[in-house]
Amino acid sequence: MTTLLNLLSALALLVWGTHIVRTDVLRVYGAQLRRILSTSIKRRSLAFLAGVGVTSLVQSSNATAVIVCSFVAQGLVGLTPALTIMLGADVGTALMTGVLSFDLSWISPLLIFGGVVVYLSRRHTSTGRLARAVIGLGLILLALEMITAATRPMIQGAGIKVLFSTLTGDIILDALIGAVFAMLTYSSLAAVLLAATLATSGIISLKVALCLVIGANLGSGILALLTAASQNVAGRRVALGSMLFRLSGAIVVLPFIHYIELWIALLGKDLRLSVVAFHVLYNTVRCGLLLPLVEPMSRLCVRLLPESQKDEEDAAVARHLDLAAIDTPSLALANASREVLRIGDLIEKMLLSLLPVIRDNNQQRAQQIRKLDDDVDKLYTAVKMYLARVSREELNEKEVRRWTNIVTLTINLEQAGDIIERIVKGIESKKIALQRSFSAAGMNEVCEMHARLVASLQLGLSVFLDGDLKSAQKLLAEKEAFRDLERAYSKTHLTRLAGETQQSIETSSLHLDLISDMRRMHSLFCSTAYPVLDEAGMLRRSRMDIGDDPVVVQERQEFGDYSHPP
Template structure:
């Protein structure tokens, strides 16, 4: 029993070592590896070679699969070159298994020692993370030695012989066991190294070892497919295509495993080297044979996993026509229309928020969160659409319009986030605790909400038409809102002084809400600055705008002279 625990702990150490190497390499060179993979899509041989190199570094084909599927899911890479990279990853992990089975016992203590020194002294630097990689390599080599040491006495144990006696004769059972080993250890590399060690110790026969190797490759494909369950259909196709290639290899090679084991057994190598050599040969032949078929496999996987139709209740851009990008003025008009649509959704969020404040309806809360997701989706679409429009090719007027669109889109996206935050605050501090605002407090919030709606509509009108008069009105509305917000804050303090129970219970929420409304108002009114600063403004309009700004400054001074004590605030409105 003790020897079995020693073997399990050695296997765990092997898995942990591969994990440390993988995470250390990704932390130091993750960005570079992503860039290499994303650029190696022009030719299949180049993509194949990139898969080999990246997997050799990170010591895990699963890590490479995660990188590639993320690219395909984001639309940055086509499916066919991604499958070529995955084939290269299978060869890369086989080559690393060969390297790690060399006599590297002298390297383990050196790698662990210098790795610990680098990691502890330079923990937050790239050199410190490379120290982490050295530690992982040392642990892998040490784990292999421990597995050999733990497996040798087990060859004489009757219980172990009975346990592995079931792995003789049935190639399908042996292959499924190898797949299970790979899934449990979360690494086909670890499963293959363990198989080679068990074969060297005569715990299993060479034929069983070869079946376990074939199964381990299949298990890594199943792992990759499980890891893409959260991806979209495009991302899952990568893992599906890689798994189908591995299934085809299993189907073709398993019926021949008997003659192959006899042929391999005649090679002038040790048993461990025979297993690893078969692993390299099997993956190399299979992947090279499948490389010309990546386009056909991509088409087949696309038919098996078609893109899911977008639900009707999910917002999609309506006006962002890619063909219009060749005509910047038309493309800007499309972006303006989509931004106005964002504004309509934000206004709907505002309306629902007031209803939640009044009634606490949880269904409206869910609707607000869905609308915020719609705002985020439209914002991303507008941002990417404008990014495809080279600003250096725009005339000065179109360049200013481009900046206005992106600024308003950013403000509306932030407004959606603020409204969702306000919803959470209302549900946590009011609805869940069965509290309510005082009549005066609710009236104040309603008044500020109404003014917010008016200012939002006015800002969208100013954005659409570039109206100077509307911009000045919006600017003055912003000052009035600030004045009104301060008055209501003072009125709330006065209610607290009068010991109004409802005001005391909802004091924090009340002040937070009017503060968030002030932030919303600033975001809505920001477009006025861009319009008033427009150099295309006529001289007469510019003078009027300056007069309006002076009036705003006077109002700001009046606001600063507002009474600040609760007793004085009772005299205000």
């Protein structure tokens, strides 16, 4: 039992080490690696080499697959170069397996010790993250040594040999076991290295190890398919093509595994190197032969996964929330910012449709506003869940502020959508249903406030995007002017009531609620100015306190602290 626990813990350490290396390399160099993948598509050879290089650094073809699938899903990369990159990724992970197969146990303590020292002293910097990747590499080497040590006593156990001989009765079952293990460990590298170690220890034969290697490649392809399931059709095609490439290689090679075993055995008596050499040769030859077939495979994937009308028309589907960028905080925040701007565009459409509802009793526009508000709610939820997956512990001070600003604007825009929908309900019940109308003067006031509301939304989104100080100052001044305008129009409305204007009397409650809701929305749109002014040290203390202003008190009560700086 102790031996088995030692083996399982060594496997867990191997998986954890590969995870640390992949995660921290992507966090430090994720933007550069993604740029390499997205720009090396003009020539097939460059795309192939880009796949080899990036996968060698992150030590995971699955990580490369996630990035490439997201690029294709967003229309940044075509399907043919994406499949070329994936073939290069298969070669890259095989080459890294070959490097790690050498006896590097002597360097493991140095990597772990040096990495820990640097990481503890510079934890929240890029150097600290690279140091953690070095620790992960040291853990991988240590885990391989532990696996070798744990399997030595297992050679003496007859029960273990019987168990493995029972589980590996034929080549198909061997390949399936390899695929399952690669999926459980989320790493074909771990599966191949384990197969090589078990073969060296005499627990499994060379033929079984070779079948496990082929199965590990299939398992990695299945993982890519499962990961790409959340992408649109274009993204799923990449994973499908890569899987078909892997499956075709297995179908061709497995029937001849007995002959390949004899040929591989001639390479030397070291079974560990023999298994790893087969892994490198198998992927290199397979990908080299399949490289000219990427275009036919692209056409086949398009036929197998045709574009659906729903994918083309669904505007509420998030377009920029790339899950592959989660491990690269700067990219993840940039993607979330782009999606929030989409929400802002939907709010602008709602505002532009609101005026015909108020002025012309347009019921069709009212229905359009309800549909747009549903889309806003869906995107709001998507952005919120996406940002929740970004680890705030890994963000620097500037990124934390940006994360907070994105969350704040997302909440404010969602609240603005709810306010617009509430205005529409009020118009329908108090104006359209009762066949009432605003006075000409009252309608002119509403139109003027609406125009300034739309302009402030556009300016607020611009401030959020570029952080321009002058625009932020203009936005804050506009907020004060809009508040004064609301108070002035409330007084003029009361004056019309005193003059017993019939239309004003009939729509008094609706009119006051409408301009009050517009002021609330305007405050939400102007909130993007506060972080910019605060960072520049230009935010007056009076702006940061609630004070005795009843309007500000009401805003705080209704919207929390999102309309104002903390």
